[in-house]
Amino acid sequence: MTSVARGGPRPTDSVDRDRLLATFLGLVAVDSPTGHEESIGTILEARFRELGCSTTKDDIGNIIAVYPGTRPGTILVSTHMDTAGTDRGIVPIIGDDGVIRTDGSTILGADDKSGIAGCLELLRLLQANRHWSFPTIEFVSTVGEERGLVGSRHLDVSRLEATHGFVLDTAGVMGSITYWSPTSVYLTITVHGRKAHAGVEPEKGISAVRVAAQAIAAMPLGRIDEETVANIGTIRGGEARNVIPGTVELEGMARSHDQDKLDEQLEAMRSAFERAAREAGATVDFAAEEVYRTYKIAEDALPYREAAAATRSLGLEVTPRKSGGGTDGNYFNAKGIPCVALPTGMVDEHATSEHIALDDMVLACQNLVAIVTQPAQE
Numbered sequence: 001m002t003s004v005a006r007g008g009p010r011p012t013d014s015v016d017r018d019r020l021l022a023t024f025l026g027l028v029a030v031d032s033p034t035g036h037e038e039s040i041g042t043i044l045e046a047r048f049r050e051l052g053c054s055t056t057k058d059d060i061g062n063i064i065a066v067y068p069g070t071r072p073g074t075i076l077v078s079t080h081m082d083t084a085g086t087d088r089g090i091v092p093i094i095g096d097d098g099v100i101r102t103d104g105s106t107i108l109g110a111d112d113k114s115g116i117a118g119c120l121e122l123l124r125l126l127q128a129n130r131h132w133s134f135p136t137i138e139f140v141s142t143v144g145e146e147r148g149l150v151g152s153r154h155l156d157v158s159r160l161e162a163t164h165g166f167v168l169d170t171a172g173v174m175g176s177i178t179y180w181s182p183t184s185v186y187l188t189i190t191v192h193g194r195k196a197h198a199g200v201e202p203e204k205g206i207s208a209v210r211v212a213a214q215a216i217a218a219m220p221l222g223r224i225d226e227e228t229v230a231n232i233g234t235i236r237g238g239e240a241r242n243v244i245p246g247t248v249e250l251e252g253m254a255r256s257h258d259q260d261k262l263d264e265q266l267e268a269m270r271s272a273f274e275r276a277a278r279e280a281g282a283t284v285d286f287a288a289e290e291v292y293r294t295y296k297i298a299e300d301a302l303p304y305r306e307a308a309a310a311t312r313s314l315g316l317e318v319t320p321r322k323s324g325g326g327t328d329g330n331y332f333n334a335k336g337i338p339c340v341a342l343p344t345g346m347v348d349e350h351a352t353s354e355h356i357a358l359d360d361m362v363l364a365c366q367n368l369v370a371i372v373t374q375p376a377q378e
């Protein structure tokens with residue numbers, strides 16, 4: 001995409017489409033299934049250094065690369081270096097339609113290598129144009145994002161100076177700004193009944209399966225309301241057809257954009273288990289682990305305003321987006337660095353149909369360049 005500039009070329013016009021594509025393909029070629037980020041981490045850290053950043057790697061492998069600005073202020077630009085699942089040996093195919101995909105046997109890994117490619121292209125431009133006005137940028141590239149935001153959860157943000165930031169890690173229409181994300185809770189439930197021989201002395205048994213079934217049947221699940229969803233996803237228990245099952249383990253989750261509604265849902269699930277257990281003489285362990293916490297960025301907050309201004313400068317319409325899932329942005333927000341999340345062009349992330357249009361990847365990179373080089377906002 002080209003744009004007609006008033007008063008000469010704009011920084012966003014400098015994004016080099018072929019170079020961005022080559023960078024992206026180079027990153028996709030490096031295997032980085034979540035939990036195995038050593039190679040990509042080494043390569044990325046070297047690349048950030050070559051491009052003029054000072055870098056540090058923390059004890060779990062998160063990389064912080066700092067590029068000095070030409071004006072006051074510091075922003076955070078966040079990506080993650082792991083890819084979802086276990087796929088390796090990813091072979092990208094560039095279609096005549098300008099869309100990059102795989103043959104359908106693996107994911108592509110545009111989540112989040114398209115975001116990282118955008119950062120590296122931005123750095124090349126900043127290095128070549130030190131006369132541009134831009135703030136110091138802290139590029140944080142995390143590990144373990146796909147395993148429940150492990151990297152950002154453990155990241156020590158006291159290492160960072162950034163006042164606000166941008167997370168390059170969403171799908172969604174170009175021009176969207178993810179300003180609202182839910183709280184997500186993982187549930188692990190164990191029902192303890194009493195094992196007994198089902199043929200000989202069933203009176204002595206308390207069926208944990210039956211307790212679990214009654215509890216599940218009694219609780220609200222699925223889409224609870226506009227903001228809230230809940231699920232029991234796995235159930236395991238029992239030993240044999242002639243043994244009354246003594247133990248059942250269940251895994252589930254609940255998410256809501258509204259913390260009060262989430263608390264209410266969790267209470268409904270917990271009490272359904274407790275009631276069913278009590279009535280049968282069983283007991284239950286109900287563990288709820290918060291994976292990430294909701295955030296909501298106001299339209300007049302700095303990261304939203306800067307992202308919106310950049311998006312409009314590219315001639316795109318701004319679309320406020322409420323996400324169903326979390327990003328590292330949830331932890332940056334929780335830890336005091338307000339962030340919005342932005343699209344990289346990726347589509348169908350985590351699926352073998354994952355793909356990205358080069359046009360969109362260019363647009364996402366131009367958006368990043370615009371955010372960084374636009375006049376500072378108060």
Ligand SMILES: [Zn+2]
Nearest residue numbers: 080111112169
């Ligand atoms: Zn991602």
